Amino acid sequence: MAAAPKAASRRRAKAPAPKEELLKYYKDMLLIRRFEERAGQMYGQGLIGGFCHLYIGQEAVIVGIEAAMEEGDQMITGYRDHGHMLAMDMDPKGVMAELTGREGGYSKGKGGSMHMFSTEKNFFGGHGIVGAQVPIGTGLALSNKYKGSDRVAMTFFGDGASNQGQVFEAMNMAALWKLPVVYVIENNQYAMGTSVQRATAETHLYRRGAAFNIPGEEVDGMDVLAVKAAAEKAIKHAREGEGPMVLEMKTYRYRGHSMSDPAKYRSREEVQDVRSHRDPIDHAKKLILDAKYATEEELKAIDKEIRARVVEAADFAQTSPEPAPEELYTDVLAEA
Numbered sequence: 001m002a003a004a005p006k007a008a009s010r011r012r013a014k015a016p017a018p019k020e021e022l023l024k025y026y027k028d029m030l031l032i033r034r035f036e037e038r039a040g041q042m043y044g045q046g047l048i049g050g051f052c053h054l055y056i057g058q059e060a061v062i063v064g065i066e067a068a069m070e071e072g073d074q075m076i077t078g079y080r081d082h083g084h085m086l087a088m089d090m091d092p093k094g095v096m097a098e099l100t101g102r103e104g105g106y107s108k109g110k111g112g113s114m115h116m117f118s119t120e121k122n123f124f125g126g127h128g129i130v131g132a133q134v135p136i137g138t139g140l141a142l143s144n145k146y147k148g149s150d151r152v153a154m155t156f157f158g159d160g161a162s163n164q165g166q167v168f169e170a171m172n173m174a175a176l177w178k179l180p181v182v183y184v185i186e187n188n189q190y191a192m193g194t195s196v197q198r199a200t201a202e203t204h205l206y207r208r209g210a211a212f213n214i215p216g217e218e219v220d221g222m223d224v225l226a227v228k229a230a231a232e233k234a235i236k237h238a239r240e241g242e243g244p245m246v247l248e249m250k251t252y253r254y255r256g257h258s259m260s261d262p263a264k265y266r267s268r269e270e271v272q273d274v275r276s277h278r279d280p281i282d283h284a285k286k287l288i289l290d291a292k293y294a295t296e297e298e299l300k301a302i303d304k305e306i307r308a309r310v311v312e313a314a315d316f317a318q319t320s321p322e323p324a325p326e327e328l329y330t331d332v333l334a335e336a
Contacts, residue, residue, distance in 0.1 A: 060280035064227025104320035131164030160191025221249030
């Protein structure tokens with residue numbers, strides 16, 4: 001059994017961010033939480049098919065990372081990806097419609113939960129094969145360097161994928177060529193269902209790049225401000241031509257690995273302890289209230305507004321038409 005995530009080497013930020021900034025992070029995390037809760041309900045109703053991996057509990061990671069990115073920076077991740085899409089300003093209606101396999105989805109109903117893309121938003125997926133996105137993200141960084149761009153490729157993967165051979169091959173090339181890539185390991189403690197302690201000889205995953213002289217840092221992934229601060233440092237490192245960096249986000253997922261996972265490998269008490277003492281949204285809420293940036297009533301109004309957006313997305317997803325049969329033959333061949 002894995003221990004609940006403790007404060008990492010970067011302590012929780014004591015001084016809050018400016019009002020508008022902190023409120024934005026709060027809203028963004030809350031949107032992801034409410035969206036995922038609704039997706040879980042719709043999956044249970046049989047409205048979403050295939051696999052569905054929820055991001056509940058990990059919201060601070062993606063919101064903090066996105067806050068540190070600049071326009072034109074790219075993002076790629078694995079299959080627990082709905083939160084990444086929303087943080088990258090992809091329309092919740094299009095994301096939910098893709099989950100239900102509808103024409104209005106980002107992949108026109110053909111990708112489902114794990115395979116959505118938006119080149120307009122510089123989001124390159126959503127990938128179902130464990131660790132496969134890491135070489136692709138490294139390739140994005142190679143393209144940036146080849147073109148003389150100062151863009152950075154944010155490449156996400158989990159603690160389970162951190163043991164994949166292709167991850168190390170990609171890191172070696174990234175270090176050798178000083179590619180502008182930041183590897184973000186979302187360590188939610190259990191990979192698919194086995195604790196880090198039982199599956200990984202070196203449990204300090206920020207050291208994953210040590211063999212290639214890639215610096216790394218352990219970060220409190222339940223604190224959006226700590227995530228943002230660490231991401232700013234890593235992105236600056238990559239953008240200035242210093243090569244890759246590894247960020248290990250110590251985070252936690254409240255639900256099972258996927259909707260089909262009963263998560264019996266951990267106790268209810270462990271999950272509840274994290275919910276009660278480490279929840280990223282509650283932490284941001286406390287910072288807002290302590291700084292008197294908003295009242296409880298104002299935060300309730302924000303929640304009501306976000307719930308309405310999610311309901312709108314769910315309604316759109318259920319009323320959007322199914323893709324035409326001919327759609328099966330589009331986007332499968334590019335003539336060059």
